[in-house]
Amino acid sequence: MATLNDDYLQYPERSYGMDHDRYEWSMLQDRKAVQWPDGKKVALWVNVGLQFFPLNQKGIPFKVPGGMTKPYPDLRHYSLRDYGNRVGIYRFLKAFDTYNITPTFAMNTRLAERIPYLVNTIKERGDEIMCHGWDMDKLHYGGQDVSEEKELIKKSLETLRKLTGQDITGWISPAKNESENTPDLLSENGINYFCDWVNDDMPYDFKTKNGALTAMPLPTELDDYFIINNNLHSSEDWADQIEDAFEFLLKESNTGGGRILALNIHPWVLGQPHRIQYLERVLEKLGGHPDVWSTSATSIVNVWKSQK
Amino acid sequence: MKEDPGYYDYWPYENRPKIEWPNGAKVAFWVAPNIEFYELNPPDNPFRKPWPQPCPALPGYTSRDWGNRVGHVRQMELLEKYGIRGSISLSTALCDHHPEIIKMSKERDWEFFSHGIYNTRYTYGMTEAQERKMIKDSIETIYKHTGQKCAGYLAPALSHSENTLDLFAEVGTELFGNEAGIYSCDLFHDDQPTPIHLRSGKKFASIPYSLEMNDTIAYLVQKITPRRYGKELKDNFDRLYAEGAQSGTIMCIPTHNYQVSNAHRIKAYEEALEYITGHSDVWVTTGKEIAQYFLDNYYDDSLADIETKNKKYGNA
8 A cells, every 4th residue: 555755744834824825814704894885785796607618629637517528529518508609698688688687798708709799799788798718628727837828818818808898807717727827817917806716705805926806706606507517406496596595695794794696607507498487587586676786796896895 | 454344343223222312302413513624735645636626726625715714604603593512523724724713613612523634634545653643633733722632533534544443542542541532423334322342442432423414415425405405404303303212313414614504505504403403302412422421321231232132143
């Protein structure tokens, strides 16, 4: 049986705070309460992932969740993902308008490049777009060559800025996966906030070599893909869980200050005919609720920053 | 390698000596929050990869960190509301990283037991001397930060060696005599406490710490819905409560702040806690109190009954 070197019992980071220097250790309950505009209690951040999963997926260093799983050409997964960008998204947009929801769109740059109709539709609506990386197969990962990643981030942001005419200050890495350099490269390229670290319920300061980023809480736990495709719960169960989460956060806001309900949703998941009614059910309840502030990711960041 | 760990004998779940919990309770009920620290860049272990992605493996690391930043206080307040003292399965390095959590749990008279140093350091591949050193470090750390003499053990990330239970009991004795190292949560073979064979002959018990009721098993492995989890907790309780009239049973809910405290899950958990603690003949207690009570009152009778039952048809 292989044995371990005695170094395995050495713990160089065993001291107060985190085992890295990216952010301060802090418990939510110890922080200053945030007040949302107009006395609202829960900020609703509906974040729509607009994704391109290439058919010729390389899977370096791993296959992205939701990506191709069959031998090439995996038409079933390719086309079912594409369904979201052709059909599902238009069901989403109709629902947002019906229930007065302000969405934010996290878009793969390659998708914006491939479908001018879609990116211009979003652009004309005036909704915020953030960058979701190049495509779902261009992962950011530990050990990645830094110049390669630097070029990937630069290209993803420059192209998306050009195509949308927006500043593009928000970022989600594909699979919320990063290298050790990703936050530094994001801040170097004009990003203000990112959503990869699902370790809080409120924004917090994240240190980089080029000043702080705002880490925004976009829980994977409430993600439609995670609940429906990973946990294999029904879409009705998804809606139940969102409503239970909302009720809890609303209650907590009475003592803890403003809270955020962040829904990461994908038109290829909830945009299906048998599922859309459950998204509508949730949006109807939240969109019409007097304590809910439906707004964009950047608005939440700005209000939070102004009260730090 | 052995065919059988040799820690316990066969003991049929019928006609056992009756266990009577304090005040005639039918069920001893305890909640074991795992308060863990997972490392961003743990060292390699040849037998188990800590994370599925290359480090920094954000999906796993950040969700565990959420448990400490947000989830702990939520669960703590909930347990307090229902008069439950947590029995913490502790990554003992957390005493150094997050002493605030230790302090607030100690103020509520919670029990702390050892769950190793970090949940990203596995026992696999350790020599006996290394494992002994790791266990000793964890017990000493608990004593230093809480003043408690660590009674229980759950191996880090449930990674074991053939010597784990022996070493824990021996280090407990070396440091604090019979006050420390008296029970294990590592075995899932029973709904009642079981005497454990150790090479030292020390009186030691296995206390049921249900993997089936463990929120991480329910949510990450079985992937059930929160409402389903709440129902399973109640169903588990109902059966153990009914059988507890015959002889006292144990119900444990092992939890993780990064699972059960999520906004979409905590309501179902609360409903189950309200239901369980709403019964008057339930002993709401801690792992150590159950273990000590069993060792003091039923250990010898249990050993005798096990021997009688196994002689009935002849030993195997």
